[in-house]
Every structure is written in C-alpha cells, then in structure tokens.
Amino acid sequence: MQPIEVPTQWEDSALLTFEQFCTxxxxxxxxxxxxxxxxxxxxxxxxxxxxxxxxxxAETRRWLGIPRS
Structure with a gap:
C-alpha cells in the first residue's frame, strides 16, 4: 500500500474540492x-x-498527519 502524499509545492491555503480530496x-x-x-x-x-x-x-495535511516540510 502506498502512503498518501500531498505535494510539498502545494500552498497550505490552496483549496481542494471534495472530488480532488477523494482522488x-x-x-x-x-x-x-x-x-x-x-x-x-x-x-x-x-x-x-x-x-x-x-x-x-493545510487541513488535508493536518487530518492525514503529514507535517509541513
């Protein structure tokens, strides 16, 4: 199983739609x-x-427990 990764170049204030989050x-x-x-x-x-x-x-990272690098 692959760990979920949020691209580091994404700004914390950027928005994700429900569909993007699910993907x-x-x-x-x-x-x-x-x-x-x-x-x-x-x-x-x-x-x-x-x-x-x-x-x-930022909320996605928080929920996934991914520290901001």
Missing part, C-alpha cells in the same frame, strides 16, 4: 460522504452559497 486519498466519494456524515475526516466549507464542498491543503 488524492484514493477513497471513493461515497466513503468520504459517510465519514463526513459521521463527523470523521477533514473540516469542510462551502463558499458563496454554492453546493460545492472545499477543504484546504
């Missing part, structure tokens, strides 16, 4: 939706009244 961690969207419903996983935000969910690269 990054190689996890089906259905599983991540279930985690979100149960309060597991990174913190998510919605902006400008859109239905899209976003998380930051």
């Amino acid at each position: 990054l961690i190689h996890t089906p969207q259905r599983t991540v939706r279930d985690w979100r419903r149960r309060g597991v996983g990174p913190r998510w935000s919605r902006f400008n009244g859109t239905g899209r969910l976003y998380t930051t690269v």
Whole structure:
C-alpha cells in the first residue's frame, strides 16, 4: 500500500474540492460522504452559497498527519 502524499509545492491555503480530496486519498466519494456524515475526516466549507464542498491543503495535511516540510 502506498502512503498518501500531498505535494510539498502545494500552498497550505490552496483549496481542494471534495472530488480532488477523494482522488488524492484514493477513497471513493461515497466513503468520504459517510465519514463526513459521521463527523470523521477533514473540516469542510462551502463558499458563496454554492453546493460545492472545499477543504484546504493545510487541513488535508493536518487530518492525514503529514507535517509541513
């Protein structure tokens, strides 16, 4: 099994969509939706009244336990 890596060149303040996050961690969207419903996983935000969910690269690193280099 490959460890999940967040590219070091990604800025902590950059946003990831829900879909990008699922792809990054190689996890089906259905599983991540279930985690979100149960309060597991990174913190998510919605902006400008859109239905899209976003998380930051910093939050992704925090949740995965990846120290910022």
